[in-house]
Amino acid sequence: MPVNLQIDLGGLTMKNPVTVASGTFGYGAEYADYFDVSQLGAVTVKSLSLEPRSGNVPPRIVETPSGMLNAIGLQNVGMETYLREKLPFLREKKCVIIANIYGSGPEAYASLASRLEAEGGADAIEANLSCPNVHDAQNARGGSLVAQHPDQVALYTQAIREATKLPVFIKLSPNVTDIVEPALAAQEAGADAVSLINTLIGMAIDSETRKPRISNIVGGLSGPAIRPVALKMVWDVSRALHIPVLGMGGIATADDAVQFLLAGARAVAIGCASFRNPDAALKVVQGIENYCQQHGISDVNELVGAVKL
Amino acid sequence: MPVNLQIDLGGLTMKNPVTVASGTFGYGAEYADYFDVSQLGAVTVKSLSLEPRSGNVPPRIVETPSGMLNAIGLQNVGMETYLREKLPFLREKKCVIIANIYGSGPEAYASLASRLEAEGGADAIEANLSCPNVHDAQNARGGSLVAQHPDQVALYTQAIREATKLPVFIKLSPNVTDIVEPALAAQEAGADAVSLINTLIGMAIDSETRKPRISNIVGGLSGPAIRPVALKMVWDVSRALHIPVLGMGGIATADDAVQFLLAGARAVAIGCASFRNPDAALKVVQGIENYCQQHGISDVNELVGAVKL
Amino acid sequence: MACITNCKIVAHQEVAPDHRRIVLDAPDIAADARPGQFCMIEVREGSSPFLRRPMSIERIFDDGISILYKAMGEGTRMMASIPTGAYINVQGPLGNIFPIESDTVRSILVAGGIGIAPLIGLAEAIIARGARAPEVILAARTECLLLCEKELSQMGCAVTLATDDGSAGFKGFAADALRLLDPDSKTLVYTCGPNVMMRAVYDVCAAADTRCYASLEAVMACGDGVCMGCVVETNAENEFAKMARVCREGPVFDARVIRWNAFD
Amino acid sequence: MACITNCKIVAHQEVAPDHRRIVLDAPDIAADARPGQFCMIEVREGSSPFLRRPMSIERIFDDGISILYKAMGEGTRMMASIPTGAYINVQGPLGNIFPIESDTVRSILVAGGIGIAPLIGLAEAIIARGARAPEVILAARTECLLLCEKELSQMGCAVTLATDDGSAGFKGFAADALRLLDPDSKTLVYTCGPNVMMRAVYDVCAAADTRCYASLEAVMACGDGVCMGCVVETNAENEFAKMARVCREGPVFDARVIRWNAFD
Numbered sequence A, B: 001m002p003v004n005l006q007i008d009l010g011g012l013t014m015k016n017p018v019t020v021a022s023g024t025f026g027y028g029a030e031y032a033d034y035f036d037v038s039q040l041g042a043v044t045v046k047s048l049s050l051e052p053r054s055g056n057v058p059p060r061i062v063e064t065p066s067g068m069l070n071a072i073g074l075q076n077v078g079m080e081t082y083l084r085e086k087l088p089f090l091r092e093k094k095c096v097i098i099a100n101i102y103g104s105g106p107e108a109y110a111s112l113a114s115r116l117e118a119e120g121g122a123d124a125i126e127a128n129l130s131c132p133n134v135h136d137a138q139n140a141r142g143g144s145l146v147a148q149h150p151d152q153v154a155l156y157t158q159a160i161r162e163a164t165k166l167p168v169f170i171k172l173s174p175n176v177t178d179i180v181e182p183a184l185a186a187q188e189a190g191a192d193a194v195s196l197i198n199t200l201i202g203m204a205i206d207s208e209t210r211k212p213r214i215s216n217i218v219g220g221l222s223g224p225a226i227r228p229v230a231l232k233m234v235w236d237v238s239r240a241l242h243i244p245v246l247g248m249g250g251i252a253t254a255d256d257a258v259q260f261l262l263a264g265a266r267a268v269a270i271g272c273a274s275f276r277n278p279d280a281a282l283k284v285v286q287g288i289e290n291y292c293q294q295h296g297i298s299d300v301n302e303l304v305g306a307v308k309l
Numbered sequence C, D: 001m002a003c004i005t006n007c008k009i010v011a012h013q014e015v016a017p018d019h020r021r022i023v024l025d026a027p028d029i030a031a032d033a034r035p036g037q038f039c040m041i042e043v044r045e046g047s048s049p050f051l052r053r054p055m056s057i058e059r060i061f062d063d064g065i066s067i068l069y070k071a072m073g074e075g076t077r078m079m080a081s082i083p084t085g086a087y088i089n090v091q092g093p094l095g096n097i098f099p100i101e102s103d104t105v106r107s108i109l110v111a112g113g114i115g116i117a118p119l120i121g122l123a124e125a126i127i128a129r130g131a132r133a134p135e136v137i138l139a140a141r142t143e144c145l146l147l148c149e150k151e152l153s154q155m156g157c158a159v160t161l162a163t164d165d166g167s168a169g170f171k172g173f174a175a176d177a178l179r180l181l182d183p184d185s186k187t188l189v190y191t192c193g194p195n196v197m198m199r200a201v202y203d204v205c206a207a208a209d210t211r212c213y214a215s216l217e218a219v220m221a222c223g224d225g226v227c228m229g230c231v232v233e234t235n236a237e238n239e240f241a242k243m244a245r246v247c248r249e250g251p252v253f254d255a256r257v258i259r260w261n262a263f264d
């Protein structure tokens, strides 16, 4: 039985509902040794800022039970180098590109989005309003994240919305009392989809040296450990919004991905599972197709939100 | 070298800084086969309500990567049966008792606290304002937890504070944007300590049946998976408050416990790690003593908040 | 008294496709164990899998126990790969026991698939008490999943086979096979298997005024009665007792107290 | 080209207390690997440990590679318990390589403890190029942790031993032993070991105008340059390049580019 895997994520057509999470797949080319990355529904690139960034001082990562903490601090090559050196590979491979962006203040996001659109550097924009590892004053209200303040989310979303006709996805933080609030704010302000979740804020201490294991003291927790939290938030948000959800957080297998679709995600992103298995996202695509076949599902869209209560 | 392990947790003297987390150790007697539970700094009992509760319909638990989800729904024998049938064992063993309580509305908490004090049923009260698995209307503001609303936390704390002279600990939820706010509210309203964290809300779906794996749909995530999140919150709260913190969340070994002390916890609670190893809490006591000995620390209180930044 | 010990694996073999028997050197557990009880097995060190796995005690020897299990999920597949000679951490014995009455005239054990595991030790114990060897209904999907027929015959049990596909013995369900054995009010039925099967078995028993004990399963975290995770719904009036812990009040229940339609 | 393969363990032995050598049947990796590169090893299935472990390729054979490692933490201790004959999932070869120049007059390898691992293959390669066999300084805390002396001598390397406690060879640090060998501007030094040691080695080299290549370690998640987790601070001007990935720009660095005092 042929299975339709194609989905529409807020105006972005993906040939299957699987992409990768920003910051866990570089710019695609790094994993080209292992498989043809254009087989994915889309490739989401590492957060891009206007200028190159060197990120935080190491150590930046530490393993935790069924997961890891990171405080990279958005080290990236910057927009111009991306367009010059990274984009050609993705375009040549005919990848669908979700460009994740990060800036200080709404204007920076707006410039990034419009420059990406002008240069054909993206098929959709994902605005990272939820990175726990950067300390730019403009983004913070008392050290907190934009995504923790629905009113701020609205402001940022609006600025990006006005700057581009590309589909705009707003990436949200799980470090909130009720994730529906910022999600609704993004929707009202014109977002085409919401991406969730970014990492949970966490910490680990080396009991021998008594120092935090990450120089930034705290970092973002990702991996299978957080999957139940992510799934719950996807379920909450997808019931409350009419725009689609790109679900992520601890997805490592097709079974995990199917759970997210059932909970209401229109598409899913594979994050740090790629570190362990670079072709994890491809296996998820194949596994979702198998699942559909075995369960007599002819269109993957039928799975979206189909959890039985 | 003799090591002083005794600590003072908001007026409760504990011979070592280790207790167990409510709901993961029954009423102490259940684990008496494995070790002498009076060796712990305190025994924290399963949440007690005025009347017996049958809890949620099964299935109530599911394993997750490095953790588990539960939605017990506070099944418990109720206050009177506790006093009659459970308390005698704990008293006979000379255990220090932290009685965790749960009720519908501030008055219920107040009655529980005063009855416990009157009957000698507790050496300290821990008020569970953060159980994600119950649906009592009085506790909820739009389905949310008391601990998600600092103003409500203040109200409840005050009611309990007025009802008893026993040390009062307020148990907080990690499902908030900033855990310092409810913690401060508890402190201002007269709490003697705060306990954190309760479980993170999560979900898991059976992709075969398409049904949630827990009948309550969502449940609380506990275990090593959440340890980094708990540690970060303990660090945040202990710097912001002058009352002590009882830290918990994913602690399984003495090394984990030392991390919580370093982050600022005055004492720690072992939760679902006991399910795997019933004597986990005892091993943590012994391991903390070893750690102190090996590191030339004569008083465990020296470790509290001693993380090196 | 329950204890936790590292047990040496004395033997570990496949007995049917995906079904294995593991024999453990576990004198402390064996000393206290009685038929119907179970163990909690740590399938490997580290935090994943996070929980122990509950497994019935199949047989009790002087110096150890055996376990008969089906490798179906992550944990049991890991168990299956542990070699003979290695050690495994086991907690037990846990739970209540099958009531055995020395004046029982007739007993029938009804097993569905791997549900035979706790009933083997029960059969041995009934015979050891000097009572008549129980009759046994072994039911399974298909012939190769009928376990322990030989052992039971050798003990002197009259074994009725039943398969869904008719590949061996009676074609049909265990409850139908039971009805054909015509149990009465003096018969005692013990059953373990899928809930639907046990429910049907209980219906046959109820109609014939036969007492029936069922060994239930539930997802477990602690196995010790502290987490309240493993409950099944009962017909009790008392609010707290409406939910009974399989690990503490069970795993063996008088089938009358179970709210069988809760499993729908 | 890097690949991921299940490799059969051909041999797995202790070579010193807590130190083991594992020989892997890995023709695909061997075909591409060159001295200085590393692999990412999955110590076991399941989500914990969550990350692979980076391990230098010690020697490269026609049909496989060897790895020399120290069992120190959770993951490496698990590795140590995998028996010969079992399979292990390995990703590689990854990272850059030791630059070898055929006109090098004199090369000195300075190894601290397990840091000898990547230098063994380098010594072989230098000799295979027809260059003079490198001199080797093997430094360790104490005698029993001096690894591979025999192999190196058999290759024709002049080996200087150095121990912190003086239990064998020179009593003192590797850098002091290096100074005694009097490297000059025509000497090439390659080093691998603890950061403090490599830093001191580099200081000796800098003073003598000797070029020095250091193989660095960092906690790694991906090993493939995508996570940006494994960086070390460099002296680069370019903002992005201020932090260099050990897995991509390294693990081998010209010691001049490293900001050694960042390790304080």
Ligand SMILES: Cc1cc2nc3c(=O)[nH]c(=O)nc-3n(C[C@H](O)[C@H](O)[C@H](O)COP(=O)(O)OP(=O)(O)OC[C@H]3O[C@@H](n4cnc5c(N)ncnc54)[C@H](O)[C@@H]3O)c2cc1C
Pocket (backbone or CB within 6 Å): B062, B063, C038, C051, C052, C053, C054, C055, C056, C057, C067, C068, C069, C070, C071, C072, C073, C074, C075, C076, C077, C114, C117, C118, C216, C217, C218, C219, C220, C246, C251
């Ligand atoms: C008292 C008792 C006695 C048992 N005796 C036996 C026995 O003798 N032989 C045997 O083969 N099996 C027995 N089981 C079932 C056995 O515990 C499960 O098959 C096993 O836990 C599955 O683990 P897994 O990791 O392979 O499966 P997974 O699907 O990976 O397990 C995921 C989770 O679900 C739980 N789980 C899955 N299936 C069951 C189940 N049927 N019952 C309880 N928990 C389950 C697991 O413990 C784990 O927490 C018994 C269960 C109970 C409660």
Ligand SMILES: Cc1cc2nc3c(=O)[nH]c(=O)nc-3n(C[C@H](O)[C@H](O)[C@H](O)COP(=O)(O)OP(=O)(O)OC[C@H]3O[C@@H](n4cnc5c(N)ncnc54)[C@H](O)[C@@H]3O)c2cc1C
Pocket (backbone or CB within 6 Å): A062, A063, D038, D051, D052, D053, D054, D055, D056, D057, D067, D068, D069, D070, D071, D072, D073, D074, D075, D076, D077, D114, D117, D118, D216, D217, D218, D219, D220, D246, D251
């Ligand atoms: C490029 C490279 C090559 C290496 N080659 C070798 C080798 O040939 N032989 C050898 O014995 N060791 C080598 N190491 C170090 C080895 O990777 C660590 O000893 C190992 O990861 C420790 O894992 P663990 O689980 O035993 O320790 P744990 O302490 O349990 O590990 C916890 C975490 O810290 C990381 N970690 C701990 N120590 C180190 C370290 N020194 N370097 C990097 N990450 C670390 C682990 O990978 C893991 O993520 C190399 C490291 C790198 C980066």
Ligand SMILES: Cc1cc2nc3c(=O)[nH]c(=O)nc-3n(C[C@H](O)[C@H](O)[C@H](O)COP(=O)(O)O)c2cc1C
Pocket (backbone or CB within 6 Å): A021, A022, A023, A024, A046, A047, A070, A072, A074, A100, A128, A131, A171, A197, A198, A199, A221, A222, A223, A224, A226, A248, A249, A250, A251, A269, A270, A271, A272, A273, D227, D228, D229
């Ligand atoms: C090392 C690392 C770097 C990350 N960098 C970014 C980033 O640059 N931008 C972003 O929006 N999210 C970033 N994330 C978050 C992931 O995109 C994802 O939201 C999160 O890791 C949860 O998914 P996972 O559990 O599948 O990894 C990063 C995560 C990791 C682990």
Ligand SMILES: Cc1cc2nc3c(=O)[nH]c(=O)nc-3n(C[C@H](O)[C@H](O)[C@H](O)COP(=O)(O)O)c2cc1C
Pocket (backbone or CB within 6 Å): B021, B022, B023, B024, B046, B047, B070, B072, B074, B100, B128, B131, B171, B197, B198, B199, B221, B222, B223, B224, B226, B248, B249, B250, B251, B269, B270, B271, B272, B273, C227, C228, C229
């Ligand atoms: C099965 C189970 C039951 C619980 N019951 C209660 C309870 O009755 N009252 C309460 O305050 N917390 C309850 N908790 C939360 C724990 O006390 C603890 O806060 C949480 O599990 C985090 O710690 P851990 O990761 O060490 O288990 C329960 C947790 C579990 C796993």
Ligand code: FES
Pocket (backbone or CB within 6 Å): C219, C220, C221, C222, C223, C224, C225, C226, C227, C228, C229, C230, C231, C245, C246, C247, C248
């Ligand atoms: S498994 Fe915990 S109460 Fe039964």
Ligand code: FES
Pocket (backbone or CB within 6 Å): D219, D220, D221, D222, D223, D224, D225, D226, D227, D228, D229, D230, D231, D245, D246, D247, D248
């Ligand atoms: S380990 Fe991920 S970039 Fe080096």
